Amino acid sequence: MTSGLSGTAGELLFAVRGAGVRYDGVVALEGCDLEITAGERVAVIGPSGAGKSTLIALLNGMVAPTDGTVTALGCDLARAPARTARKVRRQIGTIYQHFDLVEELRVVHNVNAGRLGAWPFWRAALSLVRPSGVGEVRGALERVGIPEKLDARTSTLSGGQKQRVAVAKVLVQQPRAILADEPIASLDPRLGGEVIDLLTEISADLGTTLVTSLHDVTMALGRFERVVALRAGRIEFDRPPGAVSSGDIEDLYAAVEPAS
Amino acid sequence: MTETLRRQASEPVELREAASGAVPTASSRRAARLWGAALLVVVVASVVAASWTAGPLLRPEGFSLVGNFLGAALRPATDVAFLQLIASAAVTTVAYAVLGTVLSLVLGLVGGVLSSEVWWLAGRHERARRRGAAGWAMVRGVLVLPRAIHEVIWGLIFLSVLGLTPLVAVLAIGIPFGAVTAKVFAELLDETPRRAYTAALASGTPRLTALLYTLMPAAWSDLLSYGFYRFECAIRSAAILGLIGAGGLGFQLALSLQTLNYPEVWTALYALILLSAATDLWSSAVRRRRASGAGASDRVIGGSLVAGAVLVVGALWWVQLDLAVLVAGDTWQLVLQILEDAWPPGLGGATVLGLLQAALITVAMSVLAIVIAFAGASALAFPGAAGTALSPGRWLVVLVTRGFLIVLRALPPPVWALLFLFVMAPGVLPGAMALGVYTLGVLGRLMTESVENLDRRPQEAMRAHGVPRPTVFCYAVVPAAAPRFVAFGLYRWEVTIRETVVVGVVGAGGLGLVLNQQLAAFDYSAAVTTLGVIVLLTAMVDATSAGVRRSLR
Numbered sequence: 001m002t003s004g005l006s007g008t009a010g011e012l013l014f015a016v017r018g019a020g021v022r023y024d025g026v027v028a029l030e031g032c033d034l035e036i037t038a039g040e041r042v043a044v045i046g047p048s049g050a051g052k053s054t055l056i057a058l059l060n061g062m063v064a065p066t067d068g069t070v071t072a073l074g075c076d077l078a079r080a081p082a083r084t085a086r087k088v089r090r091q092i093g094t095i096y097q098h099f100d101l102v103e104e105l106r107v108v109h110n111v112n113a114g115r116l117g118a119w120p121f122w123r124a125a126l127s128l129v130r131p132s133g134v135g136e137v138r139g140a141l142e143r144v145g146i147p148e149k150l151d152a153r154t155s156t157l158s159g160g161q162k163q164r165v166a167v168a169k170v171l172v173q174q175p176r177a178i179l180a181d182e183p184i185a186s187l188d189p190r191l192g193g194e195v196i197d198l199l200t201e202i203s204a205d206l207g208t209t210l211v212t213s214l215h216d217v218t219m220a221l222g223r224f225e226r227v228v229a230l231r232a233g234r235i236e237f238d239r240p241p242g243a244v245s246s247g248d249i250e251d252l253y254a255a256v257e258p259a260s
Numbered sequence: 261m262t263e264t265l266r267r268q269a270s271e272p273v274e275l276r277e278a279a280s281g282a283v284p285t286a287s288s289r290r291a292a293r294l295w296g297a298a299l300l301v302v303v304v305a306s307v308v309a310a311s312w313t314a315g316p317l318l319r320p321e322g323f324s325l326v327g328n329f330l331g332a333a334l335r336p337a338t339d340v341a342f343l344q345l346i347a348s349a350a351v352t353t354v355a356y357a358v359l360g361t362v363l364s365l366v367l368g369l370v371g372g373v374l375s376s377e378v379w380w381l382a383g384r385h386e387r388a389r390r391r392g393a394a395g396w397a398m399v400r401g402v403l404v405l406p407r408a409i410h411e412v413i414w415g416l417i418f419l420s421v422l423g424l425t426p427l428v429a430v431l432a433i434g435i436p437f438g439a440v441t442a443k444v445f446a447e448l449l450d451e452t453p454r455r456a457y458t459a460a461l462a463s464g465t466p467r468l469t470a471l472l473y474t475l476m477p478a479a480w481s482d483l484l485s486y487g488f489y490r491f492e493c494a495i496r497s498a499a500i501l502g503l504i505g506a507g508g509l510g511f512q513l514a515l516s517l518q519t520l521n522y523p524e525v526w527t528a529l530y531a532l533i534l535l536s537a538a539t540d541l542w543s544s545a546v547r548r549r550r551a552s553g554a555g556a557s558d559r560v561i562g563g564s565l566v567a568g569a570v571l572v573v574g575a576l577w578w579v580q581l582d583l584a585v586l587v588a589g590d591t592w593q594l595v596l597q598i599l600e601d602a603w604p605p606g607l608g609g610a611t612v613l614g615l616l617q618a619a620l621i622t623v624a625m626s627v628l629a630i631v632i633a634f635a636g637a638s639a640l641a642f643p644g645a646a647g648t649a650l651s652p653g654r655w656l657v658v659l660v661t662r663g664f665l666i667v668l669r670a671l672p673p674p675v676w677a678l679l680f681l682f683v684m685a686p687g688v689l690p691g692a693m694a695l696g697v698y699t700l701g702v703l704g705r706l707m708t709e710s711v712e713n714l715d716r717r718p719q720e721a722m723r724a725h726g727v728p729r730p731t732v733f734c735y736a737v738v739p740a741a742a743p744r745f746v747a748f749g750l751y752r753w754e755v756t757i758r759e760t761v762v763v764g765v766v767g768a769g770g771l772g773l774v775l776n777q778q779l780a781a782f783d784y785s786a787a788v789t790t791l792g793v794i795v796l797l798t799a800m801v802d803a804t805s806a807g808v809r810r811s812l813r
C-alpha cells in the first residue's frame with residue numbers, strides 16, 4: 001500500500017463537539033466531546049445500549065447529530081452537499097459486526113466494494129462481469145490470510161473468514177481512518193483476538209487511524225493506546241489503558257442500564 | 261425458516277402477499293362475518309343485474325351451432341397451407357409475448373428501482389428523507405395509471421396512434437406488465453436486507469453502484485423467475501391482442517370464427533392450448549427450481565436463460581420491429597391531435613347515468629365471474645393436487661383435472677365469450693361466464709399449488725389417531741387451505757375487474773363496450789372520461805380487496 005495514506009501526526013481527523021443524538025425521543029448520545037488525531041488507535045467500550053454504534057455512525061456521517069456538531073476530515077458530513085460528503089466518506093472505512101457483505105457475490109467483488117466510491121458506474125458494472133483490479137484484491141486477501149478465497153462465493157465462508165474479507169475490503173479502500181463497530185462480537189475469542197491484532201497491525205503499518213467499539217474490555221485495555229468509555233449516552237472517561245482502574249470498569253458496567 | 265422464505269420468494273410477489281397465512285382472531289372472525297354478509301348481498305344484486313335483460317336469456321337455435329362446433333373438434337383443419345399459416349401465426353404470438361416481456365422487464369427494472377423505498381429513503385438524513393419521500397410518492401403515483409389500464413385498452417390506443425404494426429402488441433404488453441413488474445421488483449428490493457447497502461453508502465459509494473453491488477445480486481434472480489411468470493401471462497395477452505387486430509394466433513382465430521369455419525377454429529384453438537400449456541409448464545418448472553434454492557448453475561434454470569436469450573434474438577428477427585414509427589413526425593402529429601381532441605374530457609354520446617349504469621354492470625360482471633371461478637376452482641383444487649405415493653387411479657384424476665384447468669385458461673376470455681354467445685343472448689351473463697370460466701382455470705392452478713404446499717403433518721397426525729379420511733379433510737385440510745383460497749380469490753377479483761374490459765370489447769356490455777365504441781368513433785374526449793371511470797373503479801376494487809384481506813389477517 002502507498003505511504004501517502006498516513007496523515008501528518010497530530011492532524012485532527014474527527015472532532016465531536018457537544019454532540020447529542022435522539023431517535024424519536026430516545027436519547028442515544030448527549031453532550032459528547034471527542035477529538036481524534038491522525039494515527040491514533042482508540043477503543044470505545046461500554047455496556048450494550050450505551051451508544052457505541054451511534055458514536056461510530058456519527059463519525060462516518062450515517063447519523064446526523066441532533067445537537068452539536070461533528071466534523072470528519074474537516075467536513076461536517078450532516079450539512080455538506082452530497083457530493084462533498086461522498087468524497088470524504090471514501091476516506092473513511094467502516095467494518096460492522098455483521099460483516100455486511102453480499103452473500104451472493106464472489107469474494108473478489110465484496111473486496112472491490114470497498115473502492116466503488118472511486119469508480120465510475122460503468123467500471124463498477126463491468127467489474128461484475130470481469131473483475132477489475134484483481135492484483136490489489138489478491139494483495140489485500142494475502143494480508144488478511146485468505147488469498148485462496150478470491151473466487152469463492154461469500155456465502156460459503158466461515159464467520160472468521162467473512163470478517164477477514166471485511167478487513168480486506170477496507171484495505172483496498174485505502175482510507176485515512178478505519179472505524180469498526182464491534183467487529184468481533186460474532187466471533188469466538190481466539191478468532192476475535194486475531195482480527196483485532198490484524199486491525200491494529202494494519203493501523204500501525206500504514207499509519208491509519210483506528211476507532212473500534214468493543215464489548216471485550218480486556219481486548220480494549222490490552223491492545224489500544226486510548227480507551228473511550230460510554231455509559232447511557234455520555235462519555236464516562238477517556239484515557240490511556242494504564243490509567244483505567246478495575247473500579248472504573250466496575251462502575252461502567254454495574255450501573256443500571258436502560259434495556260436496549 | 262430460510263427454506264420457507266426461499267419458497268415464498270419464488271412465488272410471484274403479488275401472490276405471496278395474498279397467500280400470507282391467516283390466524284383468525286375473535287375480531288377478525290367478526291369482520292369476516294360482516295364481509296361475508298356484504299359479499300352475499302353484492303352477489304345476489306349482481307345476479308339480478310346480470311339476468312335483467314329485455315329478451316330471453318337463451319337462444320335455443322344456437323344449440324345446433326354448438327353441436328356443429330363441438331363436432332368439428334375431432335376433425336380440425338389439417339391442410340398444409342392452413343397449418344403453415346397457423347404455425348407462422350403461433351410464432352408471431354410467441355414473438356410478441358417475448359418482446360413484450362423483455363420490454364416489461366426493462367421498464368420494471370428501472371421503475372422498480374425508482375419506486376422502491378430503499379432508493380429514496382435508506383441512508384439519508386432528515387432533510388433529504390423528506391425530499392425522498394416526495395419523490396417516492398410521485399413515482400408510485402405515476403405507475404398507478406399504466407397498471408390500472410388493461411393490455412387490450414393499451415392495444416386499442418396504440419392501434420389508433422401507430423396503425424397496424426407489431427410495435428402495438430409489444431408496447432401494449434410491455435407497458436402495463438412493466439408497471440406491475442416495477443411494483444413487484446420494488447418490493448423485492450425493499451425486502452432485501454439493507455445493511456450491506458448502507459455500509460456501501462457509508463464508504464462513499466454512489467447510490468446506483470451501491471444498489472448494483474448490494475441489492476441486485478439477491479433480487480435479480482427473483483426478478484428473472486418472475487419474468488418467466490410474466491411471459492406465461494404475456495402469451496395469453498398476445499393472443500387476445502391478436503383478436504383486436506394485432507396479428508398472430510388470435511387474429512387467425514378471429515378470422516376463422518367470422519367465417520364460421522369450425523375445423524379451422526379448432527386448429528387454432530389446439531395451437532393456442534399447446535402454446536399455453538407449454539409456457540405454463542416451462543414457467544412453473546423454472547419457478548419450482550428457484551424455490552428449491554437453485555441458482556443460474558442449475559441445468560433447468562441455466563438452460564432456460566439461454567433459451568430465453570435465443571427467443572429474444574429470434575423474436576427480434578421474426579417481427580422486424582420498425583422503431584421508425586415512434587420518431588416519425590406523422591405519429592407525433594397524430595398524438596398531439598388526439599391529445600387535443602381528448603382534452604378536456606367530455607361525455608360524447610354518453611350520459612352520466614349511462615356511465616354509472618355501465619360501471620355497475622362492470623362490477624356485477626366481475627363479481628359473478630369471480631364467484632363462478634371461486635366455486636369451480638375450490639372444488640377442483642383438491643382432486644387436482646398431487647401428493648406423495650399416489651395410486652394410478654388417483655394420478656389419472658390429477659392429470660385429467662389439470663388438463664381441464666389448462667384448457668380453461670388457454671382460451672382467452674373473449675374467445676369464451678364468443679362461444680357463449682352462440683347459445684346466449686348478448687349481455688352481461690355470457691361475459692361473466694366467459695371471464696368466470698377462464699379465471700377458474702387460473703385460480704384452479706393457484707389453489708392446486710397451494711394445496712400441494714400445505715403442511716401435511718397435522719393431517720398425518722390425525723390419520724395416525726384413526727380419524728377417518730373425510731373427517732381429516734374437514735378438520736385439517738379445509739381450515740388450512742381456506743384462508744389462502746380466499747386471499748387468492750380476492751387477488752384474482754382485482755385482476756378480473758380489469759379484464760371485464762376484454763369481454764366488453766366483444767359486446768358483453770359494461771365500460772369495456774362503451775370505451776370500445778367511443779374509440780371506434782374517434783370520440784377521444786369521451787374515451788378519456790370512460791378511462792377515468794375504469795381507473796377509479798379499479799382503484800376502488802383494489803382498496804376493497806386489500807381491506808378484506810387485512811381484516812382476515
Ligand SMILES: Nc1ncnc2c1ncn2[C@@H]1O[C@H](COP(=O)(O)OP(=O)(O)O)[C@@H](O)[C@H]1O
Nearest residue numbers: 023026027028047048049050051052053054260
Ligand atoms: N435506529 C434507532 N432507532 C431508535 N432507537 C435507537 C436506534 N438505534 C439505537 N437506538 C437506541 O439508542 C441507544 C444507543 O444505541 P446504540 O448506539 O446501538 O448502543 P450500543 O451500540 O452501545 O449497544 C439504545 O437505547 C438504542 O435502543
Ligand SMILES: [Mg+2]
Nearest residue numbers: 052053054182
Ligand atoms: Mg452496537
